[in-house]
Amino acid sequence: MRSLLVLVFLVFNSSVVFAAWDLNDVSYLMPLPTSIYSDHMLHLESTGARGVLLPAKFLSSIPPLTVINTQDETAKALRVIAVRIDPCFPLPTPQSCQRQIRLIWQPLEVGPRNRVQVTDASLHSFYLLNETDFKNLMNDLSAWKSKFKIQTQGLPLQIHPAWSRDGDNSVALAEFNGIVLKYAGLQNLMRVTAMVLRGTGDMWAFQGFTVNQGKLELMRIPRIDRFAQVFVNQAMPSDHFENGQINPAPAGDDTLNNVITDSGKFNSGFEDLLRKELRAMYRIEDPKSFNPENTDCVSCHVSQPARQWIMANRTDLGIDNIRQNFSYKNARYNLSNQSANLGNTQIIRAFGYFNSDVAISQRVINESAEVADSLNLMQQ
Numbered sequence: 001m002r003s004l005l006v007l008v009f010l011v012f013n014s015s016v017v018f019a020a021w022d023l024n025d026v027s028y029l030m031p032l033p034t035s036i037y038s039d040h041m042l043h044l045e046s047t048g049a050r051g052v053l054l055p056a057k058f059l060s061s062i063p064p065l066t067v068i069n070t071q072d073e074t075a076k077a078l079r080v081i082a083v084r085i086d087p088c089f090p091l092p093t094p095q096s097c098q099r100q101i102r103l104i105w106q107p108l109e110v111g112p113r114n115r116v117q118v119t120d121a122s123l124h125s126f127y128l129l130n131e132t133d134f135k136n137l138m139n140d141l142s143a144w145k146s147k148f149k150i151q152t153q154g155l156p157l158q159i160h161p162a163w164s165r166d167g168d169n170s171v172a173l174a175e176f177n178g179i180v181l182k183y184a185g186l187q188n189l190m191r192v193t194a195m196v197l198r199g200t201g202d203m204w205a206f207q208g209f210t211v212n213q214g215k216l217e218l219m220r221i222p223r224i225d226r227f228a229q230v231f232v233n234q235a236m237p238s239d240h241f242e243n244g245q246i247n248p249a250p251a252g253d254d255t256l257n258n259v260i261t262d263s264g265k266f267n268s269g270f271e272d273l274l275r276k277e278l279r280a281m282y283r284i285e286d287p288k289s290f291n292p293e294n295t296d297c298v299s300c301h302v303s304q305p306a307r308q309w310i311m312a313n314r315t316d317l318g319i320d321n322i323r324q325n326f327s328y329k330n331a332r333y334n335l336s337n338q339s340a341n342l343g344n345t346q347i348i349r350a351f352g353y354f355n356s357d358v359a360i361s362q363r364v365i366n367e368s369a370e371v372a373d374s375l376n377l378m379q380q
Contacts, residue, residue, distance in 0.1 A: 048181025
């Protein structure tokens with residue numbers, strides 16, 4: 001009898017552990033495959049219950065992701081390298097929630113020693129779900145997690161532990177991709193955003209599109225009311241900012257327009273200006289203060305490297321006090337950033353890879369914590 005009670009206790013507690021939502025349960029980073037044309041990774045023409053994931057013809061409406069590859073080459077190389085779920089994407093205001101599953105795409109390429117890496121450009125596709133669909137998605141993900149006995153509790157956001165060992169050959173990855181195809185497709189695709197690479201790898205341009213009757217229509221970017229925004233940083237080596245600019249630059253208090261121009265000018269002095277910009281960086285990274293509907297693309301993507309530069313070079317500013325008062329906090333999760341090369345000022349990737357290194361912004365980590373909180377509350 002006692003053995004039976006112990007068994008019931010263990011089963012019950014195991015189910016509780018596997019049911020809890022943590023960072024890696026809402027934001028999934030894929031492995032880099034062994035081949036740039038891996039069939040184990042989702043691609044543009046992958047098709048499920050709701051149709052093709054992202055029609056290759058849409059690329060003709062989006063600026064070329066790079067100036068090196070043709071549209072056909074890019075379409076062939078694009079793979080889903082990250083997936084995110086969200087029960088309350090703010091559109092058009094924080095009070096108006098949309099349930100979504102989102103896919104992040106990067107083109108694969110052959111790097112040094114014939115290792116697979118990615119191009120520093122990406123697409124982000126958004127798929128709208130109704131309440132029933134989202135609940136079913138949560139149930140499917142919970143069952144998948146339990147089936148493969150995946151432990152995520154207390155882990156920082158990273159390459160998902162379900163496939164960190166077996167890579168793109170993982171059985172868990174194959175079944176996860178099946179879940180994605182069940183809920184994402186052309187039928188519920190509602191938005192696509194793009195980050196394209198220009199210059200000599202030192203210029204990035206951002207645009208967004210809504211999907212209307214099977215066609216892409218340009219979106220205006222918050223805070224600048226324009227259809228495109230560009231960031232430039234010509235620093236070599238990339239441990240500072242040089243000849244930098246945001247064009248067009250947002251106006252207002254929560255901006256970081258100065259330090260990214262030529263950080264060498266800010267090695268001393270400018271204390272009040274830099275404190276103001278550091279406060280803005282922390283606030284931009286806080287999903288309770290800013291969201292994709294009220295901040296511009298570049299500020300969101302560049303806040304982390306700009307903050308890292310100030311933290312490394314201007315310790316005289318009272319950084320601890322600013323961090324304590326303005327940074328996002330959530331003790332329920334491990335918010336540490338496991339990205340390589342956090343000090344690289346040309347890594348402005350939000351969630352994915354830079355060459356072959358994991359690149360995750362603090363903003364994504366913080367957003368993931370908020371989403372995990374929401375899902376845990378929904379299941380109480």
